[in-house]
Amino acid sequence: MAAGRKTIRFTLNGKPVETEIANHHNAVEVLEAFGLFGARESCAQGLCGCCTLLVDGKAVSGCLYLAAFLDGAVVTSVEHLERDGALSPVQEAFIEEGAFQCGFCTPGFVLMVEQLLDRCAAPSEDEIRHYLSGNLCRCATYPQIIQAVQRAAEKRKASAAA
Amino acid sequence: MMSFEIAEPQTLSEALALLDPEDPSVRAIAGGTALMLMMKSGVFRPTRLVSLRKLADAHTRIDARANGELAIGALTPLAALEDAPMVRSRAPVIAETLRTLSNVRVRNVATVGGHLAHADPHMDLPPVLIALRARVAVASRRGTREVAVEDLFAGYYETVLARDELISALIVPAQGERRAAYFKCTTRAADDWPALGVAVAVDGAGSAIREARIVLSAATSKPARLRAAEAILGEGTADAVLARAAEAAAEEADVMADGHGSAAYKRQLVRVYVQRALRRALGAPGVNERAQR
Structure with missing residues (x-):
């Protein structure tokens, strides 16, 4: 194999995969190579959250995550939230509350909200604002995003009770 | 970013052997959140990164010593430190500080040792750790030594560590009545x-x-x-x-x-x-x- 390259194997959205990467590539570039464009490199500094993905169940900034570090990991991108054609409660809540305008930042927000609600089923507005402080929406739909988080929490509660 | 070699040692001694005391283009990388920024901007152009991630299991423990001190493995992610009940009870100011350190994603990946070794003066934990009289254990092929966090920083993005030394643990005296x-x-x-x-x-x-x-x-x-x-x-x-x-x-x-x-x-x-x-x-x-x- 050429210098500066290596083969990595990992689980991507539930399926085992193998690919050759350049050592200087980041995780967003790996997802793009698999045709997954939900994580987008925007600020490239880990500040905006547009490139969020889950590695071993934890949210990371794909732009600051070396591709080589995905070797052996379980990787989940926003594309994996939909099940059998049905959106997740968080995705539905974003649509119902109109919690986006251009939509560029939405995949990152959605993944962060999934994490937040896994940690805390009914977060206060302060907890929501704090948890999402590392995600930027340049269309400034923050009020609607907070409403969407609250709605998603209710949806999850309702489906757990059903 | 130019390409480079990535070494993935399995033990601390293998990692130490892969570092080069003379070559600034060889560096250890843990979570990589800070180094990635330096590499993207061209401030740091590595020839070899020595990844510490396969050492994580042995260096992510948080132990309470009999004298009340916390011994924290250098590869502990900042989020794990933030969530550890032992940290909340023995040094609550650390957990409070972590809550506003960067963001959730960075805290999930960045490590205690990397945070300290990076020596960016804007980082949040160093002043807190100095106030608490914390110190770091430093390993090299020559053995281990302890350095007070107060004495760790030599200047802007500079520590007193040699290029072939690694921080292996952070030791924090219990906050106690302070x-x-x-x-x-x-x-x-x-x-x-x-x-x-x-x-x-x-x-x-x-x-x-x-x-x-x-x-x-x-x-x-x-x-x-x-x-x-x-x-x-x-x-x-x-x-x-x-x-x-x-x-x-x-x-x-x-x-x-x-x-x-x-x-x-x-x-x-x-x-x-x-x-x-x-x-x-x-x-x-x-x-x-x-x-x-």
Whole structure:
């Protein structure tokens, strides 16, 4: 194999995969190579959250995550939230509350909200604002995003009770 | 970014053997959040990265020692430190500080050892750890040594560590009766790098203060204790004493201008935030609660 390259194997959205990467590539570039464009490199500094993905169940900034570090990991991108054609409660809540305008930042927000609600089923507005402080929406739909988080929490509660 | 070799040693001794005391283009990488920024901007052009991730299992433990100290493995992610009940009970100021350190995603990946070895003066934990008298265990092929966090930083992005040394653990004495607080001021956005950070730890109360540590970061090229201000607190905690301590702090601080604020502005921040941090630590009212967000 050429210098500066290596083969990595990992689980991507539930399926085992193998690919050759350049050592200087980041995780967003790996997802793009698999045709997954939900994580987008925007600020490239880990500040905006547009490139969020889950590695071993934890949210990371794909732009600051070396591709080589995905070797052996379980990787989940926003594309994996939909099940059998049905959106997740968080995705539905974003649509119902109109919690986006251009939509560029939405995949990152959605993944962060999934994490937040896994940690805390009914977060206060302060907890929501704090948890999402590392995600930027340049269309400034923050009020609607907070409403969407609250709605998603209710949806999850309702489906757990059903 | 130019390409480079990535080595993935399985043990600490293998990792140490892969470092090169003479070659600045060979560096250890843990979470990589800080190094990735340096590589993307071309500030750091590696030929070899020595990844520490396969050492993680052996170096992510948080143990309480019999003397109350916390021993924290250097590869512990900042989020794990933030969530550890033992940290919350024994050094609550660390958990409070972590809550506003960068963002959730960075805290999930960045490690304790990387945070310290990076030596960026804007980082939040170093001033807190200095105030708490913490120290690091440092390993190399020559053996291990301990360095007080107070003595770890040599300058702007510089530590006293040799290129073939690695931080293996952080040791934090229990906060005990000491009251501590950390305040930072971000001038552009809530989660921006700070223009200033102030950590204080006060042992004793009222007129019987036995020891006070006041540590300034971000406004300076490396975290620095403000000893003249600390000495004034020997006179007690009356408002007039705190005001004089803050005045002394503003005078002695070796403040540096940067994109977050001019030197004059930061000097005024020192005057204000030293008092706020002291009042927070002493539990006095009148603290601007909004600033703790």
